[in-house]
Amino acid sequence: MTWNLNSAPKQTGRIAVVTGANIGLGFEVAMALAEKGCTVVLACRNMQKAEAAKADILTKHAKATVTCMQLDLSSLKSVHGFAAAFSKRYATLDLLINNAGIMMPPYTLSEDGFESQLAANYLGHFALTGLLLPVLTKTANSRVVSLSSLAHKWGGIRLDDPQFKTGYDKKKAYGQSKLACLMFAYELQRRLTQSGHTTLSVAAHPGVSATNLFQHMPKIIQVLSPLTSLMFQSAKGGAQPTLYAALGADIQGGDYCGPSAMGEMRGAPCKVGSNRASRDIAMAAKLWALSEELTGVRYP
Template structure:
């Protein structure tokens, strides 16, 4: 159940974002595009960090249509490539030294097993290791801005996820649902461990998470025929109880990014038992996501795999006697 007020939080509640710079990964389509569009319409300078520069430019042009006064930039970023991540971080530092908001939205799922150029299972790389690496490389820019935020988009599917530290890359057998659920659980474990480190360092930067419920986007384009059919807009009258628009699906991440009442470690999504649809509220994640030992181990493994270390130290942990 949601733990915050049930009053509807809508785009009308977004505060003035003028003077703030927000980077959104995977912003050329779906939830990322809607997130960038909402922030731009409320005055933020937005950076669309996307794998395909052409699609990013098209998305920027679409945003300019609805927000003609908006400042929109693009940045090439492939989260499945550590080389691309490092280059993008360097480019960001050169072109945009100020960064108020980082929204780790980009994600995907591979129905068939695939390995990245760095040797990582593709879903885990794109959804967790990539955001982990990019966040670490740009964190100093965020730390320099009072009140900055890092928002990572998870999924209700995290509740079915487990992190198999003995086989993170599914070498012993690949099931795409399990790979996706593992990566979405990792998103939350990363957020909670990052927030713990930020708080221990006395930083004003906070880390929070969000999930969109079941949003009707292009996410299912590589899935089964049934899923692809249900995702189509013409079926929204039949699936209104199961799926919501990408505009509403983007609201939890936007709320986590801009609501003054958000605290570090908060998690936002549609309220209710299933959390499929609805306006964003503070919600609870699974018990497994709060396992501090697993969070720490995932962090250490992510550092080892990516070669990225953070400018905030691990907090001192007191072991009960």
């Protein structure tokens, strides 16, 4: 049977953090979680945009509890600041939705010296999850949802040059960051199981969804967007696999959720498979060690 939000139980009393919640998929996920009764923290880099999103959510769900907190995932300083502020304010965390992302921008390095997509999409979330793990693991039935993509098949993990210091290829760099997110979700679950924690780590991808993510694509694709949007699903549709991963009763640690139709580009959410590289346990361990070294965040 197809999962949908109506089949999920009320989430009253639960706390969710959604990164990149001011627009696109993150906004739709935050809206749905607020509808279900979660206290939702909009973790966004731009507070004005976050406040506007909060106002939109409250227009539809006047009784929702929505808070805005500043988080720039491409800055380790900001990630530490967010984690400290969150842990001071909240004693539990039920859902961490690692959603924020960028796709195929021109080459830039973050303030920490990381290629911008690896920084915002992966390393920032790696650090954030590590810093929030103590509060997650002490919360019963908590989950971490990491956003991957069909693009996880576009690139491998470049252990020798993860920051693309030579030969920047924006498509491969996006693929690397999304493969890293997926490998992280699987490896985190292995580690949670080994240490006897009940927190689940799961992954999701939206298929192809018409959002701002495509702002760096060639103009021709943007001009054709009324046509391509017929193939794409709406942001609300694209949010469904994330919501299924976060709330589905039959979800197990290490599951990966995506759309069920048109080669996983659109349709109702279901559990999906991923490529062989994403399941490479030896590479996942190397990526984990590299991520701890780069971010300075050591997991317990």
